[in-house]
Amino acid sequence: MGSVDIPFRATLRHIFLNATSDDSWHYIIWNYRIPKAITAVLVGVSLSLCGLLMQTLFRNPLAGPFVLGISSGASLGAAFLIMGSGIIAGLIGTSFVNDISLAVASSMGSLLVLMAVIAMARHVKDTMALLIIGLMFGSITAALVTVLSYFAKAEELQQYIYWSFGTVGNLNWSQVTLLSFITIIGLVISIFSIKSLNALLLGENYARSMGVKIKKSRYLIIIATGILAGSVTAFAGPIAFVGLAVPHLTRQVFNTTDHKVLVPGVILYGAILLLICDTIAQLPSSTYVLPINAITSVIGAPVVIWLLVRKRKMIF
Amino acid sequence: MNGIGKSTLLRTMGRVQPKLSGNIALNNTTLEDLNNEELATQISIVLTEPLATKNLTVKELISLGRQPYTNWLGLLTPQDHSKIMDAIKMVELQALQDRKCYELSDGQLQKVLIARALSQDTPIILLDEPTTHLDLYHKVQILKMLKRIAHDLHKTIVFTTHEIDIAIQLCDKMLILDRPTCHFGAPCELIENESFQTLFPSDTIRFDAKTGSFKIKN
Structure with a gap:
């Protein structure tokens, strides 16, 4: 545990030349720092992209990757595993709670809520009503989590809170590979949605009149959001704020709403923001690792406020 | 008259909303038999509902009208660009083409929406109350422009209006x-x-x- 100082040149040598002058350095770089950096990039990319998709689909600047109840579903899954497993573990005598079962439980949770929302989407024609339904599902799951925490033991509650802090440092190589694979699928769906996203800027009626298959594109966008936000939440916990803020940041910087610019833009800014936040969360030479969930908001919120105040106008 | 069903009729004709009863045919094809892409090359619309975002430049908004003809990514070809410029010239918006839509007056915005419908290059254009909220001069200007477009480009332009006096003359x-x-x-x-x-x-x-x-x- 703790912080290890590895010189910059040694780091490069280990990454590119595969030098093995110091085995522990090599181990730290390849098994901790690189997976962590890749995870941070993947998390930033996925959440920012989700935020952009949701804000355009719902034509609402407050929408984020979690408006469809994805994060609350994941929280519910995690809460059930951590706080509910005490009962089952008591019966069998072993605990199931580890990183992998947490990832499975939270992805099951978000998938379940997302499926419910998609099932509703079939009957609801109005996209705004869908937004409200997503928020309602969020409230229900949040309430269930509260009930679970009320009955939970102190150490279980602590474990759940640690999960909700979010982290990008707990993934091994196979998990990173899986997350990259899922992110790429979501990315490809998003790129294929660029044209309909641009049409949706004028509203659904105009988009339909310009030949967009509204139902199909709505499902594609929801599915892309689900797998991107769901997988990230499963592996890294509910990381707040990035998805809401990065699209706004990108729109302000590029001063456009064209998704041919915004999609690559949010990918770039999301990755950069998360890397910066992760660096701050684990400052060199400090032994503390702060929760990344707090850092993203502390760093990101003032930036967005500053941009909005400076331009005196919300560009959406 | 208010509430008689002008907008309902027009929106049904453009398949913006489902029909209540009866049948609408376009060149002997029932409207429901056309898919969205086919319909988009036949009918373009200008609605009364506010735009979801006005943070588009005039030219960007008009370019969206080319969507039925662009590739999967929506990239514009030189032909698309010339169609867009034709539409901008037709409504005389050359001077404003790089402005953002939130900077425009209601009359100017209406022209932009008409230009978007024009760039969609359809034989039929449907407009729902295109002159509401405009002053008399701009009402007449928009309707005269629509008449010129209909006659010069041989398009069918259908619009709803309360201004019976002006409509009688134009x-x-x-x-x-x-x-x-x-x-x-x-x-x-x-x-x-x-x-x-x-x-x-x-x-x-x-x-x-x-x-x-x-x-x-x-």
């Missing part, structure tokens, strides 16, 4: 939605058949056939 054909029967024809035929007389209660508003306008009864 339209080729009019459909009066009235209870119990609706009347359709050239404005002068409709005046001859006294179709306007029954439109409003005669104790408040009277139609003057000589001038083709409505007079308020005191």
Whole structure:
């Protein structure tokens, strides 16, 4: 545990030349720092992209990757595993709670809520009503989590809170590979949605009149959001704020709403923001690792406020 | 008249909303048999609903009208660009093409929306109350422009309006939605058949056939 100082040149040598002058350095770089950096990039990319998709689909600047109840579903899954497993573990005598079962439980949770929302989407024609339904599902799951925490033991509650802090440092190589694979699928769906996203800027009626298959594109966008936000939440916990803020940041910087610019833009800014936040969360030479969930908001919120105040106008 | 179903009829014709009953055919094809892409090359629309975002430049918004013809990513070809420039010239917005839509007046924005419909290059353009919220000068300007477009480019332009006086002077054909029967024809035929007389209660508003306008009864 703790912080290890590895010189910059040694780091490069280990990454590119595969030098093995110091085995522990090599181990730290390849098994901790690189997976962590890749995870941070993947998390930033996925959440920012989700935020952009949701804000355009719902034509609402407050929408984020979690408006469809994805994060609350994941929280519910995690809460059930951590706080509910005490009962089952008591019966069998072993605990199931580890990183992998947490990832499975939270992805099951978000998938379940997302499926419910998609099932509703079939009957609801109005996209705004869908937004409200997503928020309602969020409230229900949040309430269930509260009930679970009320009955939970102190150490279980602590474990759940640690999960909700979010982290990008707990993934091994196979998990990173899986997350990259899922992110790429979501990315490809998003790129294929660029044209309909641009049409949706004028509203659904105009988009339909310009030949967009509204139902199909709505499902594609929801599915892309689900797998991107769901997988990230499963592996890294509910990381707040990035998805809401990065699209706004990108729109302000590029001063456009064209998704041919915004999609690559949010990918770039999301990755950069998360890397910066992760660096701050684990400052060199400090032994503390702060929760990344707090850092993203502390760093990101003032930036967005500053941009909005400076331009005196919300560009959406 | 308010509430008679002007917008409902127009929006049904453009398949913006599902039909209540009956059948709408376009060149002998039922409207429901066309998919969205096919319909997008036949009918373009200008609606009254506010735009979801006004943070688009005039040119960007008009370019969206080319969507039925662009590739999967929506990239514009040189032909698309020339169609867009034609549409901008037609509504005389060259000077404003790089402005953002939130900087425009209502009249200018209406022209932008018409240009978007033009760039969609369809034989039919449907407009829902294109002159509401505009002053008299801009109402006339927009409607004269629509007439010029219809005649020069040989397009069918259908719009709904409350401005019967202006419509009588500028339209080729009019459909009066009235209870119990609706009347359709050239404005002068409709005046001859006294179709306007029954439109409003005669104790408040009277139609003057000589001038083709409505007079308020005191």
